[in-house]
Amino acid sequence: MQKKKVLITGCGTGLGKMAAIALAKRGHIVYATTHFEIESQELNQIAKKEHLLLHAFKLDILLQEDREKIRKLDFDTLISNAGISISGSIAEISIDSLKDIFETNVFCNIQLIQIALEKMIQQQNGRIIVLSSLLGRVSMPFMGPYSMTKFSIESFVSALRFELKLLNYHVEVCMIEPGAYATGFNKNSYLKKYDWMEKKSYFKNQLNQLKKQEEKIWNLLESKHFNSIIKIYIKTVEKPRVKARYTAPFLQGFFIQILRIFGM
Numbered sequence: 001m002q003k004k005k006v007l008i009t010g011c012g013t014g015l016g017k018m019a020a021i022a023l024a025k026r027g028h029i030v031y032a033t034t035h036f037e038i039e040s041q042e043l044n045q046i047a048k049k050e051h052l053l054l055h056a057f058k059l060d061i062l063l064q065e066d067r068e069k070i071r072k073l074d075f076d077t078l079i080s081n082a083g084i085s086i087s088g089s090i091a092e093i094s095i096d097s098l099k100d101i102f103e104t105n106v107f108c109n110i111q112l113i114q115i116a117l118e119k120m121i122q123q124q125n126g127r128i129i130v131l132s133s134l135l136g137r138v139s140m141p142f143m144g145p146y147s148m149t150k151f152s153i154e155s156f157v158s159a160l161r162f163e164l165k166l167l168n169y170h171v172e173v174c175m176i177e178p179g180a181y182a183t184g185f186n187k188n189s190y191l192k193k194y195d196w197m198e199k200k201s202y203f204k205n206q207l208n209q210l211k212k213q214e215e216k217i218w219n220l221l222e223s224k225h226f227n228s229i230i231k232i233y234i235k236t237v238e239k240p241r242v243k244a245r246y247t248a249p250f251l252q253g254f255f256i257q258i259l260r261i262f263g264m
Contacts, residue, residue, distance in 0.1 A: 010082030012039035033059035179252030
């Protein structure tokens with residue numbers, strides 16, 4: 001197996017953190033970026049304790065000066081993993097909230113990817129792995145803001161994949177579409193909407209019922225076992241060639257495909 005030099009964003013918590021550690025344990029050189037300095041310090045302590053080739057540092061993808069930091073790094077693989085989630089009624093959510101989530105999940109991620117591509121195209125070698133979501137293929141009630149950004153990212157990656165093939169360089173791009181995993185990301189997201197919907201919303205009289213329904217749905221959906229998705233991160237880094245998209249867990253991905261076949 002060829003050892004890679006992997007830059008991965010959004011490693012402060014959740015799947016990004018798990019993937020960074022897992023890749024480093026397999027012998028890859030990992031540059032793990034976090035939103036907060038304390039998260040970087042924690043990751044570096046883990047790397048030191050376990051003798052991993054992992055270096056963590058703060059990188060806020062919203063800041064141009066932070067995005068520029070990656071020009072100085074020697075990497076051949078980028079995992080664009082950083083992102084946020086905002087939930088709420090799409091019929092009444094503020095445009096400012098939509099702008100915020102698009103700025104993080106779409107525009108700033110694309111700007112970072114473009115910087116990485118400059119290096120890779122010049123070297124005629126590299127791989128871009130972009131985190132989408134199964135909610136980038138179908139939407140669900142009150143998760144529309146997040147789904148909108150992931151639909152956009154899916155379109156971006158599809159177009160970029162075709163364009164890179166035309167350039168005939170050894171630069172590849174693919175997507176990872178995680179389903180629902182119990183990292184706390186989904187729960188934090190769906191609960192946030194009640195901060196404003198309890199004050200004023202078309203659904204104000206239904207919120208208590210919605211809360212109970214959502215808790216049941218997410219408890220049912222969320223996988224508490226992370227091996228399936230971490231294996232996907234590893235596969236997309238290590239495989240000689242990658243396909244357009246990878247999904248996990250399998251059953252959630254299969255269910256989404258069935259919904260799409262029936263026009264959902």
